Amino acid sequence: MDLGVTIFLTDQSIDPIELAREVEERGFSSIWLPEHTHIPTSRRTPAPMGEPLDEEYRRCLDPFVTMGMMTAVTERVRMGTGISLLAERDPIVTAKEIATLDHVSDGRITLGIGYGWNIEELENHGGSKKTRRAVVRERVLAMQELWGEEAAAFHGEHVHMDEAWAWPKPKQQVRGRSGVPVLVGGAAGPILFEHIAEFGDGWIPIGGAGVAAAMADLHAAGEKVGRDPSEFTVVPFGTLPDQGKLDHYQSLGITETVLRLPSAPRDDVLKVLDSYAPFVGG
Numbered sequence: 001m002d003l004g005v006t007i008f009l010t011d012q013s014i015d016p017i018e019l020a021r022e023v024e025e026r027g028f029s030s031i032w033l034p035e036h037t038h039i040p041t042s043r044r045t046p047a048p049m050g051e052p053l054d055e056e057y058r059r060c061l062d063p064f065v066t067m068g069m070m071t072a073v074t075e076r077v078r079m080g081t082g083i084s085l086l087a088e089r090d091p092i093v094t095a096k097e098i099a100t101l102d103h104v105s106d107g108r109i110t111l112g113i114g115y116g117w118n119i120e121e122l123e124n125h126g127g128s129k130k131t132r133r134a135v136v137r138e139r140v141l142a143m144q145e146l147w148g149e150e151a152a153a154f155h156g157e158h159v160h161m162d163e164a165w166a167w168p169k170p171k172q173q174v175r176g177r178s179g180v181p182v183l184v185g186g187a188a189g190p191i192l193f194e195h196i197a198e199f200g201d202g203w204i205p206i207g208g209a210g211v212a213a214a215m216a217d218l219h220a221a222g223e224k225v226g227r228d229p230s231e232f233t234v235v236p237f238g239t240l241p242d243q244g245k246l247d248h249y250q251s252l253g254i255t256e257t258v259l260r261l262p263s264a265p266r267d268d269v270l271k272v273l274d275s276y277a278p279f280v281g282g
Contacts, residue, residue, distance in 0.1 A: 001246050002256040003280055004030030005273070006082045006238060008056035008263035009066055015266070016061065020070035022270060024077040027280045031070060032082030032112060032237070032258055033063035040120035048117050056263035064097045071105035080110035082204065082237060082258065083185040087116055087132040088125040091139035091159060092166070095146040099170050102180050107171035112204050113140065114185040133191060134158060140182060140199050148177035174201060175231075183235060188214035193221035202233030204258075211236060212252055241279045 005028055009016050023031055039058040047053045067079040079101070086094065102109040115132045116122050122132060135158045142154035146166045153163040169178040185204035186192050196203055196218065203218055205211050211234065219229035236249060238260045249257055259276050261269055 001250050001254075001279075002029035003241070003276065004028055004032060004078070004080075004235075004256060004258040005261050005276070006032040006034070006258050007261040007269070008034055008054075008059075009061045010056050010059035010263055011061070012059060013056075013263050013265065014269040016066045016069050017073050018266065019269065020074050020077065022273060024074045026273065026277050028077065028276075029256060030078040030080055030110070030258065032080045033066055034060055034082055035063050035084045036060055036118070036121065037085075037088060038121060038124070039118065040124060042120050045117065045119045054263070060263075064094075064101065067101055067109070068104075071101065071108060076108075078108045078110060079105065080183075081112045083112040083114035085116045085122075086113050086136045086139045087122055087127045089139070091142045092146065092161065094139075095143035096166060098143070098180055099147055099166070099168050102170035102172060103168040105171075109170070109172075110181045110183060112183045112185055114204075131158065133195070137195055137199065144179055144182075144199065147179040148174075181233065183233060185237065188217065190217075190221075193218050196232065197221040197225045197227055201231065202235060204235050204237045206237050207239070211249070211254075215252060241276055243279070246279065 005023060020031060036057055063081045063084065071079055098109060098111055113136060115136055119129050127135060138156040138159040142159045142161055145152035145154050147170050151163050151165060154161045170180050172180055174181055181201040183202040183204045184192060184196050184200045185206060188210060218232060222229045222232060234254050235256050235258055237258045239257050241259055246257060261272055
């Protein structure tokens with residue numbers, strides 16, 4: 001079982017470069033960073049993880065800038081967004097950022113995406129709760145065209161892009177063309193699994209509860225559109241390690257689990273990281 005870590009890196013937490021080096025040295029497989037551009041003060045949308053909202057949400061570093069720093073000082077550990085809010089991002093610029101990161105890191109980037117729970121944050125970017133899922137779908141599809149085609153075009157309801165060139169291409173090959181793996185985060189449900197089946201490469205269940213029961217539905221969604229269920233990667237996210245839990249995930253065919261690190265200064269983070277180290281390679 002490969003083990004990755006996720007953390008809210010902020011202006012008050014451990015330094016990203018030091019963390020990246022320490023994670024790779026201990027043999028962890030990946031580092032995943034969340035995204036919030038800002039947090040509106042209205043708090044009209046209650047946080048699903050409970051209120052008051054933790055300070056780290058309003059202080060988190062930009063994941064793409066930070067991944068660039070971290071890949072520059074590591075050789076093996078993969079980097080991913082956990083998760084990126086594509087309904088708040090320009091797809092052409094984001095496709096360029098991700099392709100560049102994958103190119104310069106020699107193919108070590110995974111794009112974890114979500115629809116976003118903070119509706120005020122989304123609205124500040126011109127989005128809406130009603131359209132966010134459709135917008136995310138089209139933006140991913142447009143980005144995949146930019147990554148995978150020499151001359152790419154996309155015309156949907158929310159994204160319009162005439163034929164264009166865009167390099168660099170990602171180093172990785174995904175389903176027969178240049179790209180990066182796209183994992184969709186969120187609670188199990190028919191729309192989420194339809195989207196994974198259409199444009200995704202896997203699922204990020206937050207917390208991992210109910211994964212076993214839901215995997216059959218994910219596989220059925222893939223089979224419905226002619227995809228082999230074995231193509232889908234399932235990465236339980238934000239888990240606190242327990243050998244029984246990790247063994248259970250492994251019995252389901254899950255090969256990587258992502259553990260939660262505290263958004264904290266160096267000594268506090270490394271103490272937790274060291275407590276996870278005995279599970280690496282298990």
